[in-house]
Amino acid sequence: MSALDAAGLDDEVEQSEAWFRSHLRTLVELPTVSPGATDDRDILPGVIAAKELLASIGADAEIVGTRGTPAMVARLRHPDARAHVVVYNHVDVQPADGSAWTSDPFEFLAEAHPERGYLYRGRGATDDKGPALCAVRGAKIAIDRGARIDVTFVWESEEEVGSPHFIDVINARKEALSADAVIVSDTIWPTADQPAISTGLRGALHATLRLRTAGKEAHSGLVGGVARNPIKELCKLANDIENSDFWHSGVCAPDEDEIASFLAAGFDPDYFMHAHDLHHVTTRDPLEMMLRIWTRPTFELHGIAGGYQGRGTKTIVPEAAELKCSFRLVPDQDPMAIADSLVAFVRKANPEVEVALGGSFRPYRAATTGIVHNAIFDALHATTGRCPVTVREGGSIGAVPMIARELGIPVHFLPLSLPDHGYHAPNEYFDWRQARIGIGSFARVFATLGS
Amino acid sequence: MSALDAAGLDDEVEQSEAWFRSHLRTLVELPTVSPGATDDRDILPGVIAAKELLASIGADAEIVGTRGTPAMVARLRHPDARAHVVVYNHVDVQPADGSAWTSDPFEFLAEAHPERGYLYRGRGATDDKGPALCAVRGAKIAIDRGARIDVTFVWESEEEVGSPHFIDVINARKEALSADAVIVSDTIWPTADQPAISTGLRGALHATLRLRTAGKEAHSGLVGGVARNPIKELCKLANDIENSDFWHSGVCAPDEDEIASFLAAGFDPDYFMHAHDLHHVTTRDPLEMMLRIWTRPTFELHGIAGGYQGRGTKTIVPEAAELKCSFRLVPDQDPMAIADSLVAFVRKANPEVEVALGGSFRPYRAATTGIVHNAIFDALHATTGRCPVTVREGGSIGAVPMIARELGIPVHFLPLSLPDHGYHAPNEYFDWRQARIGIGSFARVFATLGS
Numbered sequence: 001m002s003a004l005d006a007a008g009l010d011d012e013v014e015q016s017e018a019w020f021r022s023h024l025r026t027l028v029e030l031p032t033v034s035p036g037a038t039d040d041r042d043i044l045p046g047v048i049a050a051k052e053l054l055a056s057i058g059a060d061a062e063i064v065g066t067r068g069t070p071a072m073v074a075r076l077r078h079p080d081a082r083a084h085v086v087v088y089n090h091v092d093v094q095p096a097d098g099s100a101w102t103s104d105p106f107e108f109l110a111e112a113h114p115e116r117g118y119l120y121r122g123r124g125a126t127d128d129k130g131p132a133l134c135a136v137r138g139a140k141i142a143i144d145r146g147a148r149i150d151v152t153f154v155w156e157s158e159e160e161v162g163s164p165h166f167i168d169v170i171n172a173r174k175e176a177l178s179a180d181a182v183i184v185s186d187t188i189w190p191t192a193d194q195p196a197i198s199t200g201l202r203g204a205l206h207a208t209l210r211l212r213t214a215g216k217e218a219h220s221g222l223v224g225g226v227a228r229n230p231i232k233e234l235c236k237l238a239n240d241i242e243n244s245d246f247w248h249s250g251v252c253a254p255d256e257d258e259i260a261s262f263l264a265a266g267f268d269p270d271y272f273m274h275a276h277d278l279h280h281v282t283t284r285d286p287l288e289m290m291l292r293i294w295t296r297p298t299f300e301l302h303g304i305a306g307g308y309q310g311r312g313t314k315t316i317v318p319e320a321a322e323l324k325c326s327f328r329l330v331p332d333q334d335p336m337a338i339a340d341s342l343v344a345f346v347r348k349a350n351p352e353v354e355v356a357l358g359g360s361f362r363p364y365r366a367a368t369t370g371i372v373h374n375a376i377f378d379a380l381h382a383t384t385g386r387c388p389v390t391v392r393e394g395g396s397i398g399a400v401p402m403i404a405r406e407l408g409i410p411v412h413f414l415p416l417s418l419p420d421h422g423y424h425a426p427n428e429y430f431d432w433r434q435a436r437i438g439i440g441s442f443a444r445v446f447a448t449l450g451s
Numbered sequence: 452m453s454a455l456d457a458a459g460l461d462d463e464v465e466q467s468e469a470w471f472r473s474h475l476r477t478l479v480e481l482p483t484v485s486p487g488a489t490d491d492r493d494i495l496p497g498v499i500a501a502k503e504l505l506a507s508i509g510a511d512a513e514i515v516g517t518r519g520t521p522a523m524v525a526r527l528r529h530p531d532a533r534a535h536v537v538v539y540n541h542v543d544v545q546p547a548d549g550s551a552w553t554s555d556p557f558e559f560l561a562e563a564h565p566e567r568g569y570l571y572r573g574r575g576a577t578d579d580k581g582p583a584l585c586a587v588r589g590a591k592i593a594i595d596r597g598a599r600i601d602v603t604f605v606w607e608s609e610e611e612v613g614s615p616h617f618i619d620v621i622n623a624r625k626e627a628l629s630a631d632a633v634i635v636s637d638t639i640w641p642t643a644d645q646p647a648i649s650t651g652l653r654g655a656l657h658a659t660l661r662l663r664t665a666g667k668e669a670h671s672g673l674v675g676g677v678a679r680n681p682i683k684e685l686c687k688l689a690n691d692i693e694n695s696d697f698w699h700s701g702v703c704a705p706d707e708d709e710i711a712s713f714l715a716a717g718f719d720p721d722y723f724m725h726a727h728d729l730h731h732v733t734t735r736d737p738l739e740m741m742l743r744i745w746t747r748p749t750f751e752l753h754g755i756a757g758g759y760q761g762r763g764t765k766t767i768v769p770e771a772a773e774l775k776c777s778f779r780l781v782p783d784q785d786p787m788a789i790a791d792s793l794v795a796f797v798r799k800a801n802p803e804v805e806v807a808l809g810g811s812f813r814p815y816r817a818a819t820t821g822i823v824h825n826a827i828f829d830a831l832h833a834t835t836g837r838c839p840v841t842v843r844e845g846g847s848i849g850a851v852p853m854i855a856r857e858l859g860i861p862v863h864f865l866p867l868s869l870p871d872h873g874y875h876a877p878n879e880y881f882d883w884r885q886a887r888i889g890i891g892s893f894a895r896v897f898a899t900l901g902s
Contacts, residue, residue, distance in 0.1 A: 034763065036764065094765060094766075097759075100668070160764075162764075204672070213729065213731045214729045214730055214731075216728045216876050216877050216878075217551070217876060217877070218727045218728070218729065218875070219846060220749070220777065220779065221655070221779055221844070221846025222639065222846055222874055222875075223729065223744065223845070224744065224749040224751050224845060225733070225743030225744050225845070226723075226732050226740050226743050226744055227727065228731045228733055229751055231752040231753075232689065232750075232752045234686075235685075235687075235752065236686075238683065239686055239687050239690045242683065242687070276665065276667075276669045276674050276678065278664065278666075278674065278678050278679075279663065279664055279666065280665075280803060281678060281679060282678075283677065289677050293673070293674065293675065293677055296676055298671070298675040299683075300671045300680055300766070300768055301680055301682040301683045301686065301758070302682075302764075302765060302766065303682065303757065303759040303769065304682060304755040304758070305760035306754065307752065308546070308548075308753045309754040310548060312487030312612060313611075313612055313613075313657050314545060314546050314753060315611075315655070315751070315777055318754065319728070322760075324759060324765075326671065326764070328671065328675050328676075359764065393672070394674070394675060396672055419673065422667075423673055424668075424669070424671075424673075424765070424766065426667050426668070
């Protein structure tokens with residue numbers, strides 16, 4: 001912060017609410033649901049809006065095509081930059097189907113809130129459009145106030161489906177992305193009042209298991225006992241996978257220091273359950289909860305399609321069923337090795353089941369020392385008045401391990417979202433308190449790195 | 452057949468095609484899907500049409516209300532009747548959702564067919580509206596030609612959901628239904644060319660298992676490992692039920708004589724698989740197939756609702772899931788005892804799972820001797836030129852064991868449907884060859900019993 005006046009900076013952050021709200025409204029109201037779930041054409045208007053936004057603050061902004069949907073790359077320059085940082089975010093959002101939303105997911109709503117200032121509702125508000133805007137505003141403030149730094153914003157549009165074509169962006173703009181560090185804000189604090197720095201991501205492997213046993217559904221009286229029931233067989237297969245150990249191989253357990261940092265994180269089981277609206281959990285022991293979410297792999301079933309799900313009764317043996325599932329993987333598991341094991345396991349357990357592998361991403365460990373880490377630590381400390389803790393993240397960001405490996409640049413995290421914001425959940429929101437912390441923290445980090 | 456001229460009767464049967472087609476069209480095009488699955492108001496127009504149809508041939512027809520949807524009861528009289536037979540059918544049909552239908556399920560289509568004369572397509576054509584009309588036409592022909600018999604037609608509207616209120620019809624019309632015998636045609640032949648008399652029905656027990664673990668769906672990265680996944684737990688529970696033995700208790704294995712009759716039935720695995728469009732089966736041994744369908748209980752999963760089933764990926768832990776399932780039960784299993792065991796099993800295996808019991812019906816064994824059985828045997832022999840075999844039925848008809856127990860009247864079967872007709876399946880049809888056999892067989896049975 002040596003180069004900047006902290007009080008003046010805070011004033012400028014405070015005056016950013018109208019700017020922030022206006023641009024978040026624009027981005028949220030463009031329904032950029034990830035490719036695959038809806039029509040990919042919905043993505044492009046969101047990427048174009050992102051480019052226009054970055055151009056409007058003076059960045060050199062462009063759209064970079066991929067084999068999938070495009071990314072926006074924009075560099076905001078200081079004429080005498082001493083450092084270059086890449087900030088990664090994404091404009092795509094999770095689908096928002098279902099009746100659990102109390103408002104239109106793609107209508108932006110701002111509500112006054114006694115502790116958070118304002119809540120900003122809408123799909124993508126916290127994941128990841130709100131945090132993305134924090135970095136933009138923070139960079140603009142820092143550079144305008146003299147921080148000698150270039151910041152390149154990379155906003156991709158396939159994060160929620162595992163960044164399958166982000167490698168194209170890296171390859172197309174290798175030089176432009178060759179920075180001193182990469183910062184990602186797309187992770188969360190353990191509680192609403194405990195700032196944190198994430199130091200690890202789970203990886204993931206998506207798969208769809210399909211089984212067809214007949215050309216049409218049949219009467220369960222006439223054929224039951226002889227017809228093979230695809231739902232029953234997929235249930236058995238899922239249960240067999242759950243009980244097998246192939247997807248536990250390669251797990252590196254956390255060491256004592258890391259467990260000590262978890263214990264200092266203030267993880268609150270009640271808040272966690274309340275934030276995610278969980279009625280029942282597999283454990284209520286705080287450390288055990290953290291270990292299960294952050295350091296252990298999981299196998300989750302997202303849905304089973306097929307058969308009859310309407311009102312009343314329909315006594316059929318379905319002709320086909322489809323199980324959508326995924327694994328979360330942890331350091332040092334290799335998604336490709338787990339994928340091979342899954343295919344081999346299914347082939348042996350039920351040869352008629354077709355395995356369609358989806359996106360996969362490696363787990364990631366971040367450095368917990370160095371100039372960038374310290375700058376983030378100091379910035380969060382200054383904006384919140386509390387020392388951030390180091391934790392891990394249960395989610396996955398496909399681009400992060402890719403950036404680290406392909407560009408050889410360390411990736412650091414500056415988390416801004418809270419568990420109660422509802423990542424991937426109905427009625428997602430972001431809030432002004434976190435936005436203010438985010439803008440102020442990014443501005444401070446850029447000021448520090450540019451000095 | 453002593454009272455009637457067989458050649459003249461056959462001519463009259465042959466001339467019934469226009470009558471049959473016209474009335475089947477009327478009934479099929481009234482979408483009488485069973486209560487529960489759709490709006491119950493759809494049922495009444497079908498019951499009214501049935502009453503009008505029976506009144507138009509001179510029967511005393513009325514609609515009998517129940518606590519559920521009503522039944523039609525109609526008596527066609529001979530002024531000097533010596534016998535009284537009840538014929539049971541149902542006007543309700545299975546739901547016809549989904550895209551597997553190649554035409555509107557409730558649009559009646561008649562197509563010329565080289566072997567079958569005509570195929571009559573539409574939901575309910577074979578289950579059970581076509582066979583119901585065969586009995587009506589057969590009775591009208593027999594009585595008009597001098598058969599001294601009264602025939603009471605009982606068409607209920609809740610068969611496909613287990614006849615939960617048929618007891619109300621029995622109680623309201625106990626005297627009117629006190630006949631010498633009851634005949635039911637709602638069963639099938641083992642192959643397209645092998646007439647058969649069913650001698651047993653499987654019972655059934657329907658249940659829905661529900662589990663809610665959260666108030667809303669959650670991000671599988673943020674909560675996976677701690678959140679309880681309701682789909683995964685229902686899969687495990689289904690697998691545990693499948694592997695448990697509580698639903699096998701009370702099974703009475705077939706004796707050597709019955710197995711010998713099965714072996715004589717001409718059961719053809721290839722035809723069976725083709726008729727039901729099964730690509731994979733649990734066995735291809737003919738006797739083993741018959742034993743599994745007719746003499747052993749099954750546990751079937753009809754569908755699992757909950758979670759994400761759309762295109763692409765949505766990495767959530769669902770908040771709730773619902774498993775629709777049923778057991779088929781065989782003589783001498785008691786559905787209520789199995790229901791108690793199911794509830795106890797689930798309570799122990801996963802106490803948070805709610806068990807909603809649906810309809811249940813007892814299994815049934817029919818007599819294989821006596822005047823009525825012999826009349827059916829002779830009638831099918833005369834109309835097909837082949838000796839019928841005695842087999843069992845894998846399906847269930849809730850009213851049959853109820854009639855036998857409440858009224859103390861033996862229930863016999865005169866099957867007319869074929870496996871290829873598609874009971875409960877998309878693109879259901881009936882055909883004129885089977886209708887002709889049905890009308891002729893019913894006319895002969897009534898003539899015999901009225902002589």
